[in-house]
Amino acid sequence: MFRYRALAAEHRWERRVMRGLLACGAGVIAAGVSVWWAGPVVAVAAFAGHVVYTRVRPGPTTNWRRGAQAERRTGRRLARLDPAGYHVLHDRALPGASANLDHLVIGLTGVYAIASRRFRWGVPLRAEQHRLWVGKRPVRGVTGVAGRAAGEVAELLTGELDCDVSVTAVVVVHGARGARDGFWHRDVFFCSARMVPRAFAKRPVIFTSAQVTTIAAAAERLLPPMMEMLTRR
Structure with missing residues (x-):
């Protein structure tokens, strides 16, 4: 954004x-x-x-505007998560990277690094033959970027807390049509915006409330707001 x-x-x-x-x-x-x-x-x-x-x-400003709209819509969906069991961070900076993390959810069912992506309305989105497809066109980069961001967050949290913290990479899809219950491409979960927050809340509980609070506090320290980083430059 x-x-x-x-x-x-x-x-x-x-x-x-x-x-x-x-x-x-x-x-x-x-x-x-x-x-x-x-x-x-x-x-x-x-x-x-x-x-x-x-x-x-057409142009970069229009593309970023549409991306920002998708981020805001995802954020509104994430606001429906129960605050007693989930902490949500938005638009966070990844240390040493020029890119940002759209959303990070730390909850009872796990930690999720979320990217919001907007595709052309109504076009089918699917994983087939080890590739991601939008309609008849292959899409490159989306899975890799989301997976790397989740890996970086997992490495930071694991080092800070001195225990293994797994982070699930999630791409929230706007516009395109995907499988009703979402689908996996490599280690990244793709789901429609309407599945949020149900996609996270229905998973098995793996953390206690105290652990969620501890992980969320570490994430706050390690991942500053992107706008805060920009003002420092």
């Missing part, structure tokens, strides 16, 4: 000035060739059209 904020901030004032000039110019022309009230109408339409265009045009 922090990457979208940074990209959106770039040239923000230039876009606003350009939008205003475009709207004013279109309004003046419309008023000159038609009735006077056509000017304000066309100006408003041009302004709104430019806003829509900058939001849907």
Whole structure:
């Protein structure tokens, strides 16, 4: 999410000035060739059209915006977990990495490193022949990135607590259609957004409440908020 904020901030004032000039110019022309009230109408339409265009045009900002929306939706789903048994951290920095961890859930049923991914609406998502497919196209990188993030978190927590802490890599899918109960690709679990938080709550209990609190406190120390890390730079 922090990457979208940074990209959106770039040239923000230039876009606003350009939008205003475009709207004013279109309004003046419309008023000159038609009735006077056509000017304000066309100006408003041009302004709104430019806003829509900058939001849907292909590019990194649009991609990050959609990713940020998926993260927020996953976050709202995770908020339904019982706070007595689950701690949820959002948008955390991984030490020594430029990427962030979308969500980390520490609960009675385990520790989950969660990535939110948005795919084209309605396209089937499946694991087949050791590869991940969206429709007829193979998808590369998603499983590997999620698995590495979970491995890094597990290594950090294990070293901090001096005991083995396993972390399950999870990709929460938005848009695409997957198996109803989710599916595994390598060591990463893929599930739809509607399965959250049921996918975590229905698993067997492996930690006590005291252990959950201890692991969550360690995660807070080791994984600072991404925005906090950015302000230090």
